[in-house]
Amino acid sequence: MGKTLAQKIFDAHTVDTPAPGVRVLSLDRVFCHEITTPIAINDLVAIGKDRVFDPEKIKAVIDHVTPAKDSKTAEQGKTMREWAKRHGIKDFFDIGANGVCHAIFPEKGFVRPGFTVIMGDSHTCTHGAFGAFAAGVGTTDLEVGILKGVCTMREPATIKVVLNGKLRAGVFAKDVILAVIKLLTVNGATDKVIEFTGPAVDAMGMDSRMTLCNMAIEAGGTCGVCYPDMVTVDFLWPFIQNDFPSREAALAEYSKWLPDADAVYDKVVTMDVSELEPMVTFGYKPDQVKTVREMEGTPVNQIYIGSCTNGRLEDLRIAAGILKGKKISENVRAIVSPATPKIYRDALKEGIIEIFMDAGFCVTNPTCGACLGMSNGVLANGESCASTTNRNFNGRMGKGGMVHLMSPATAAATAIAGVITNSPLFTGK
Template sequence: MGMTMTQKILAAHAGLDHVEPGQLIEAKLDLVLGNDITSPVAINEFEKCGADSVFDKSRIALVLDHFTPNKDIKAAEQCRQVRQFASKYDIDNFFDVGRVGIEHALLPEQGIVVPGDCVIGADSHTCTYGALGAFSTGVGSTDMAAGMIAGKTWFKVPSAIRVTLRGKLPEFVSGKDVILHLIGEIGVDGALYQSLEFAGDGVKSLSMDDRLCIANMAIEAGAKNGIFPVDEVTLAYGKNRFRREAVVYEADPDAVYDREVVIELDKLRPTVSFPHLPENTRTIDEVGEVKIDQAVIGSCTNGRMEDLRMAASILKGRKVADGVRCIIIPGTQQIYLDAIREGLAETFILAGAIFSMPTCGPCLGGHMGVLGKGERAVSTTNRNFVGRMGHIESEIYLASPAVAAASAVTGYLTDPAKLN
């Protein structure tokens, strides 16, 4: 019986010739990741067990991105603890204010994750790096601590769902619409502890930014990970970027999948996820009249250059509607700088939007855009659970940067094509 991409990566990191779904293995890790919320818990566990060294200071990444610049005293103390740990153990990949970015935008940009890697992170959206052909998944802070000490962890080998992509995306439709469509089709538990393995001729038409967005939200379907094949797009992205040599794994022709889901990309429409679950999707033609108070464009899902360029193309020469707050957040310092150089920042400001430094803030109701009672936001973030962005009686509508920007202009959920 053949193996999927994920199974091959896990087998290689476990030193085995073959693994099967459900098998328990111990695998070596190429990277262990934590942020300012999850790392302090991991550090406490690290110290509690008496550890006095990390397995490899170059294979740990600590990113202060959620509540930074510090929003309150508690956040400041958490970040201080991580800074002290990073200094004590001379962690190579430590990212603080001034050189920080949203972790899942920053690590690919910096070439820290490469194809073929096995990565764990104390953040559920660590599955983002599957876009690069790596196995990456979220874990708890205790597992993060153990990973920093031992450089390995245990996994139950997941079975897989093959997601076959065909055709090419039409105008104003992006990777966000692909993943929202998929979640709407299979549900938030439709891939529970399974690998979503993307394949088909449509993959080559997707940019790396599209793939990163899609892999990022694999967890919203309950998946252990999402993963894309390594192709010309991947290798072009990694040229002069990847810090280590890529290892390319391909699914065997006789790999076994629990099911196949086929998506015709050219038939997709802009898609919106209504409160309070990502699976509650409707196409833009089905949304009706939904008035919004806030639009957020950014996050580890949609804070990359293609996202900002799309938003700018819609906002240019237009104004954010009265009564609407439009918050735009670049994923990294480099993206922030590129947006300034390309004139996107000026476009956003002239349109009446706020252009922030990189932060996760509003995505989890942390800061920089918390919602009040009864308020509605259209957001390019990845979750719309009750109270996710603020008050438990607020509402979040997940959408692409194109839909979010168009909605900011009209004040209602809007098809971006109707603004042209």
């Protein structure tokens, strides 16, 4: 019987099978941020096990509230900083070098096809875009990951999502994933891996693939994965060029993770994206999705472009293309958070930051802050936000606030109009 991509990774990493259907996996990466890690660190200290399994495989960042906004968040940063130092964790990204975890870790080349990755963050599924098994976990799993380099996972069933056709102008990976979540529902992929494949995925760059995989969790998915191909290899090449004689050789090695032709799937979903329109959420659940056309004219108070879903350079370029020479509506305020310092610098060099500022955007440092209502863009009661983030739960960006999830193109167009509207890039019907 053939295997899925996740089954192949599981088989290559199984340390123990403590009970039927449960595997203990060895970990290639344990990623850490300052919200879920300090309690794990403090617990390890308290139980006399302040150790790390491998300082090279642990990568850490301060990203959720940065710079610290109060004494408690300062304490969280301090805990991380001191821990990274005493254990020799070299890849620790502190203020000045820090960015949103699921943007900065891939940017540094830390994720490779076939890797197992955990982090105390539900959007860890993003890293599956590289053909890795990457799953969000709680603090206890993280604590054991830090200490022993292992994690338990139940055997993964896989849903294969085949995306056929070609996206029209003005329709992006964000619109695709919102449409997929609408189809699968918020728990349609619970305990399952989602394999994204098909011509529409093949045509996407890594930024778009990360957007796609990032929101697998919003359908309940353990991980979203894309198959490693030459796009993956090209992205990783600066980091792997000493490991392989050629890109073709790298691809040949990574291809061992591709699912077998006779792999068994829980479900296969096929979607033709050729007729897809820009999408937006309307309620408090990420599967409450309509076309932007249906939501046209809905007023918003704030625009937010950023996050691990859509704060990458490609996203900023698309938004800036729409904003160039325009001003945001006087009825809204707008914030853009480039997801990493590199993205920020590249956007500066390309003149993108100037376009945002000329349009009336506030440009913040790289941080997750606004997405989960912690800092840098919290909503007031009764306000709404056109947001390129990933979660529209009641109160997510601030108590009593409403979040409309959408692509950077739609968010930019909405900033100009002051109401939800399609971007001029989309000329379809």
